[in-house]
Amino acid sequence: MKAGSNLLNAVSAVALSASLVVTGGSVATLVSATAAEAAVIRSIQVRGAERVSAETVKANVTIVPGKNFTNADIDASVRRLFSTGYFSDVRIAVSGSTLVVTVNENQLINQVVFNGNRKIKDDKLRGVVRSQSLGPYSETTIEADIQAIRDAYAAIGRSDATVTTQVHPLGNGRVNLAFVVNEGDRTKIGNINFVGNQAYSNSRLESVIITKESGIFSWLTRKDVYSEDKLRADEEALRQFYFNHGYADFRVLSSEAVLDESTNEYTITFTVDEGQRYNFGEVNVESTVEGVDPEELRGLIESRPGKVYRARDVQETMSEISSRVAAKGYPFARVTPRGNRDLGNGTIAVDYLVDQGERAYVERIEIRGNTRTRDYVIRREFDIGEGDAFNQEMISRAKRRLEALGFFSTVNVSTAPGSSADRVVIIVDVQDQSTGSFGIGAGYETGNDGGFKFEASIEEKNFLGRGQYIRVAAGAGSNSRDYSLSFTEPYFLGYRLAAGFDVFSRENDSEDFYSVDTRGFTLRVTAPITEELSTTLRYNFTDFRYKSSNLAKLSSPYQDVVNGSPWVRSSVSHSINYDSTDDRITPREGILANITHEFAGLGGDSDFYKITGKARYYQTLMDDADLIGSLTVGGGHVMATSGRLKVYDQFTLSANDLRGFESGGIGPRATSTGDALGGTTYFTASAEVTFPLPFVGRDSGFRGAFFADAGTLYGNDVRTVAADAVRGTDMSWRASVGASVIWASPFGPLRFDYAFPVKKESFDETQRFKFGISSQF
Structure with a gap:
């Protein structure tokens, strides 16, 4: 009797009338709410569920029989049931000691189809919408799907696309759902204007921002697609550009995009205030953290007095100081730069304060x-x-x-x-963004065995979205064939180690009296030392197969390798790499440098020690004209560690090392046959100036270049017979001058070079035209 009285009191406390009325997918109103602070029910009853099981409904109710609940629990249960998408109406009421959940089910979608879409395929649209086959039909979800489809079209420049739906009932609570797309015309960017800029021209600032005016290749690059996010990113790009060129007070006053509906083109206008240009003034480091000596941190300062103020220098200094302090056991230390402007002198003095930040x-x-x-x-x-x-x-x-x-x-x-x-x-x-590219190249070699050479490559820097690099290349000429495959995993075994391999095969029949097939592979791993410095370890294996139909006419070094074919070279090499350039595609400042030493003798037929190095320095010569200069120097030496060198172990210079000359076109040669022997030592140097092509919009990605190259390849350590003399072993320099057209194309960076040798030997082989993939190093 006492237990029954307690239950009656609990039920009476709820007043038997708390209920929620829900219509059209949202909570409309609380019809009556006379419930007390808490109540208890014994069971849950589900009404109206046909396709959805009662257990599924109960699983989404937060109220548990035998435990106290309130109106807040009822509200949470209703919202949770609606979030499943299966119900159009939900009512929850208390009847005696039973919680009654009454639902009206949404129809089920039998099939989702897309009509009218040509620019975006069905599979991509299916990944955008939430409505799915065998899922619930929900008006709220469909409205969100319509907007998602419109957003997808806006991302490819079709912001005026419209989307409607068609519903075809099938009976038994099932429907077919069709999204009907009117793709409309593609919106373009007709003009990009800048107002208030004095230090830099419009064309220079256009090269800084992401958004580009529409051109003939815009359908590939999609850089002429307008979006609010890209506009904000462009504002930030302008700020960083000015901050890194001394304009610390630069502001973007406004940025607006106006659509001309008659032409379906946007006109984008940036209004800027450049402010004054500054140099660095006095630079100091202060510390309030006990145990951190400011004097020890001064050597990390990148912002030097007298230099043009650059926000990048301040950022790098903060990063270096923060890393050093954290390594000393102060993870919460904070580095704050404080700038003091001297408007009269045009300087900014910077103090780097190291203090104890908040623990977070x-x-x-x-x-x-x-x-x-x-x-x-x-x-x-x-x-x-x-x-x-x-x-x-x-x-x-x-x-x-x-x-x-x-x-x-x-x-x-x-x-x-x-x-x-x-x-x-x-x-x-x-x-x-797109990370794949397709490269093509061609060249023409002069001489008896000359002719055109072609190459093609496919490159993906973010393979399957995993950050892996893969490249497949093939090339062919009248007397040669080349194939290669490269793969890099940038985080090998979860560590910041870039591990990968290169596999290659080359067939060369260009020489008069012999041909050579070269096959091999390289295993490599690269580890970072600092943000700009890294080290690489490689194992290299190469198999050489020389063939000749007229052994008697071969020079003696090649007679040796033909008689002993195949030959194997097995080596390990170690490199130190330095990269401080500001841009991977078009560097304007910084240094690229590499030094490598290689030891061969781990089995195989080669025994040598080889050292090579190369460095390239970039500097902007005229900022507004975007005139970029670069100087490159390189060199190498090889010496035998046992016996004599093999002919295939000596250096040869490629057409990229010394433009105007064929790969292997200079250096020591056998006088009897003209066979190239390579050399033991080489040096190269190059000076180049690149500039935007006149009368061509900078957004097209075309640049011109003038260059001058010089190089020498000399020395010989391969065995020859007395009758087979060698010429070209002295340190005779070759030189060339030329011009280039460089294109940052949607397929990858391409380059056309025309070089004219101004100093050469009579036995050198030249190559004036070259067209191929542009390489910075």
């Missing part, structure tokens, strides 16, 4: 916007993870790494408060 930890890293690149590819660029001490400089460094990958058109890293005061959420917003 990373709660999670949230990644958004990546439709192709896997999450882990983005996460691994962060040196911190969930639970680590929050460090703003490490976040900035990760942002720079993500931008340097070349996988994304925009990268934005922000923070949000976490679940408590000492927790921070890192939010990474990215937008994937």
Whole structure:
């Protein structure tokens, strides 16, 4: 009797009348809410469910029999049931000791189809919409799907696309759903204008921003697609450009895009205030952290007094100081630059203050916007993870790494408060861009065995969204065939080690009295030392097969290798690489350098030690004219560690090392046959100036160049007989001058060179025309 009285009191407390009325997918009103603070029910009854099981409904109800519940629990249950998408109406009421859940089911979608879409295929649209076959039919979801399809079309420049739906009932609560797309015309960007710029011309600023005016290749590059996100990214690109050229007060006053509906073209206008140009003034380091000596940190300063003010120098200095202090055991230390402007002298004095920041930890890293690149590819660029001490400089460094990958058109890293005061959420917003390219090349060699050579390659820098690099190339000429495959995994075994391999096969019949087939592979691993410095270890294996139909006419070094074919070279090599350039595609400042030493003798037929090096320095000569100069020097020497060198172990210079000459076209040769023997030592030098082509829009990606090359290849350590003399062993320099057209094409960087030898030997083989893939190094 007592138990029954308690139950009656509990039920009476609810007043038997709490209910929610829901219509059209949203909570309309609370019809009556006379429930007390808490109540208890014994069971849950489901009404109206036919296709959806009662157990599924109960699983989405947060109220548990035998436990107290309130109106807040009823509200949460209703919202949870609606979130499944299976119901158009939901009512929850209490009847006695039973919770009654009454539902009206949505229809089920039998099939989702797309009509009218030609520019975006069905499979891509299916990945955009949430409505799926055998899923619930929901008006709310469909409205969101319509907007998602429109957004997809806006991303390819068709912002006026319209989407409607058609529903075909099939009976038994099932329907077919069709999205009908009117793709409309493609919107273009007719003009990009700048207002307020004095230091730099419109064309120079157009080369800085991501958005480009429409051109003949815009359908491939998609850089003429307008979006608010790209406009914001362009504003940031302009700010960074000016901040890195001394204009610390630069502001974007406004940016607007106006659509001319008659031409379906946007006109984009940036209004800017450049401000004054500054140099660095006095630079100091201060510290309030006990145990951190400012004097030890001065050597890390990149911002030197008298230099043009660059925000990049300030950022790099902050990063270096932060890393050094964190390594000394102060993970929460904060580095803050304080600038003091002297308007009269046009200088900014900078003090770097190291103090103890607030203790905060990373709660999670949230990644958004990546439709192709896997999450882990983005996460691994962060040196911190969930639970680590929050460090703003490490976040900035990760942002720079993500931008340097070349996988994304925009990268934005922000923070949000976490679940408590000492927790921070890192939010990474990215937008994937095309990372594949198709390269083509051609060249023409003069001489008796001359002719055209062609090559083609397919390259993908973000293979399957995993950040892996793969390249397949093939080439052919009148007397040669080349094939190669390269693959790189940038994070081998989860470490920042770029491991990969190269496989190649070359067949060369260009010589008069012999041919050679070369096959081999390289295994390599690269480890970073600093952000600009890295080291590479390689194992190299090459199999040489020389053939001749007239052995008697061969020079003696080639008679040896033909008689002993096949020959094997097995070696290990080690390289130190340095890269401080500001851009991977068109460097304007910085240095590319490499030094490699190689030891052969791990089995095989070769025994030598070889050292090579190359460095290229870039400097902007005229900023507004975008005139870029570069100087390149290189050299190498090889010596036998046992016996004499083999003819295939000596150096040969390629057509890229010394333009105007054929690959293997200079250096020691046998006088009897003219066979190229290679040399033991070489030096090369080059000076080049590149510039935007006149009368061609800078957005087209075309640049011109003038260059002068010089080089020498000399010395010989292969065995010859007395009757087979060798010429060209002295240090005789060759030189050439020429002009180039460089195109940053949608297929990859291409280059056409015309070089005229101005100093050469009578036995050299020349190649004036060359067309192929552009290489910076």
